[in-house]
Amino acid sequence: MPACCSASPWGWLPSRAQLHTLLHLCAWCQLGVLARIQLDALFGGACATGASDYGWAPCVTSSVGTLLTDLPPNAIGCYIMGLLASSDVLAKHLGHAFGSGAPIAAISRRSALQTHTAFQVGLRTGFCGSLTTFSSWMLQVTVMVVGAAPLTNTKWVEGLSAVFLNYTVCMSFLVMGQHTCLLLYAWMNPGQVTPRGRWVDTAPPEPALNGADGGGGASGGGANENLVLVVDDRRPSSLLRRSPAAAAARATATANALARASAGASPRGAVVARGAAGDAAAAAAAADAAGPRSEPSALGIARTSSIQSALQPALSGVPTTITEVVVLEEDDFGYPLSWGLVDAFALTSLVTLTSVAIWWRVTRDPAHATPFAKSSHAVAVLLGPPGCLLRFYLSRFNGSLKGRCSWFPMGTFTANMFACTTNYVVRAVIDTAAPPFSNDKLAYLLGITTGFSGSLSTVSTWVVELQNLLLGFPVETRGYGYLIFSVAVALLLGMAILGTATWA
Known part of the structure; x- marks a missing residue:
């Protein structure tokens, strides 16, 4: 629970801060799922249905080629993740010095949204985490490696090339987003950015904010x-x-x-x-946490x-x-107008998308579908929030391992592997079903893979973790170890589940 709000007087009820966070997670998750679906259709819909149906749409990506269907949303999601970076993140990765900090460096430091924690969590974890997907990407790679339907033979070279391409493109887009964020910060805060390597005159260092004790805490005079x-x-x-x-x-x-x-x-x-x-030390820690x-x-x-x-x-x-x-804490700001606007937008979006998805699923015939509008898409929008909330819960286990593995992001890894396993099982069930499932049942099964698993897994957070771990390279190789381990485990799970169903 965020530090800004105390717990509910009724232990079994969520606090106001928790409800705020849940609202933004669910609303922005649905928007992320919807954006991913439309980007998939935009860049690959013409490839799947033929240029005659969508002559205006580009034919760039394919589910059985090196340019995978989920590459555009993964790249765009990572770019937005970089655009939402804080000044501390920019300083750590780009090496510049910032005269003043900001939780979201791309917007004005005086904006009340800088203190709207639920909104920030909704954007980063809800929208970016659901716009990008690790499980769908690895499912397409596994299909090529094992030669599952619609393929008749393995295309393992294309599959492994897709792994390399997706990682490099997403990492590049993350850095480009951070550079854009830095540019916006420098434009809005002239003179507040000191480029890396430039010498500047600095004031004497501030003393540590530790409470003065009764014995000799104030001793010895002198200058500075x-x-x-x-x-x-x-x-x-x-x-x-x-x-x-x-x-x-x-x-x-x-x-x-x-x-x-x-x-x-x-x-x-x-x-x-x-x-x-x-308790000045605790005050400083709270200040760092608050922004x-x-x-x-x-x-x-x-x-x-x-x-x-x-x-x-x-x-x-x-x-x-x-x-x-x-x-500063959130309660001290009352309820600024910008908070009300983004909260109203989140609530309206959640209610609207949920209602439209239910109506679409109930009234539309699954047989009549286009790349931009399918019954499975409606199910995906409805099942996205549960996957996102589960990923948000699992994130607390990042760094939970003890000893030499304390650096390992166990929460993100578990979410990605569980989502991959779910996709492999669903795909194996679909491929081996006899007789084939009806369009109605397929809508629910595909909705699970696109919505629940797509939101449970994430590439944006995964790439951010890789970037953090790679800061220690070459002294430490944890970043590349985490990269290889994540991809290898996902592929092994896919070959064990989907490969067995395909080769049997």
């Missing part, structure tokens, strides 16, 4: 001493209540440090706090000035840097 001023701590009360004794002890220590500073002692390392803000430090507010400036004036006799002749740290 910094006073870190925590003017507000807006963590939820549930977090502050976890350690009341520790908070009281730190508050007492803070008062002692302030008294010593007022008496003429050097303020080196002192932390001046308000109320429960004595960028806000611009000093009028209230914060007033508090800074008043405390600085009180300390001025002690600070005379001592060069001091005062840093204002304001820990």
Whole structure:
């Protein structure tokens, strides 16, 4: 549960933050599934039905060629994932220095959407994760490797080439998205980006935000001493209540440090706090989790000035840097208009797409279909959110392994492999059915592979994880190990399930 909201007073009910997140995950997931379906049809529909039916549509991709059907949505999803990068991600991967942080660097830092956590999760996990699909991609590769229907012989060279092409294209599009994000950030924040390798004059380093203790925390005078001023701590009360004794002890220590500073002692390392803000280390951690430090507010400036004036006799002749740290939480922003707009859009989209999908499935004949509109597409839109929510739940197991494997993204790997297994089983059942399934039953089975498995698996998150792991190359080879292991396990599962059904 996000730190911004406390738990529901009824333990079995989800909190407001959880409901917010569920809304955006489901709504953006359905939009991602729908976008993937339409992109598949746009780039490959003419190849499947003939140019005479869709002469205006390009014939680029194929389910049995190196340019797989899911390559365009995977690439576009990875590009959008890069476009939604935070300033911290850009700094880590591109090496530039940023004067101010932003959870979504491509939009204005002053936008209230920078603090709308549910919206950000919906875009990254819901939309990008469902627009891209690992399971459908690996199903097409496995079909070529084992020579399943409609093929009569193996095309393993094309299949392995498709693996290499999909990875390189998606990684390239992720980096291009990050570069676009960097360009937008630099355009909206002139002078806030220092290119990699450029020397700049920097202020003295800020001291660690650790609470002053009662014994010698403020000791020794000298020049270039910094006073870190925590003017507000807006963590939820549930977090502050976890350690009341520790908070009281730190508050007492803070008062002692302030008294010593007022008496003429050097303020080196002192932390001046308000109320429960004595736990400055936790405040800094909460600030990092919440996103960028806000611009000093009028209230914060007033508090800074008043405390600085009180300390001025002690600070005379001592060069001091005062840093204002304001820990912001979602509850403090009320309900901005932009939040209301995106929430209304998500709710309207969820209700509309769900209603239209149910109506389409009930009223339309599955035999009359086009690449852009099939009954299986309606089922896919309905089954997308369960797959997305399961993937979101499994993500908590990333890094859950102990010891030398603690780096392994177990949650993403499990989601991708489970989705691949589901697709292999469904495809094997369809290929071996005698007599063949009716169009009505096929709509449900194909809806499972396109909707549930397509949303349960993801390429955008997988590529982001690979990019993070490759930062340690060549000292560490975890990135390429994770890449090869994921593809190899998926192929082995496919040959064991679909290959057995094909070769039997």
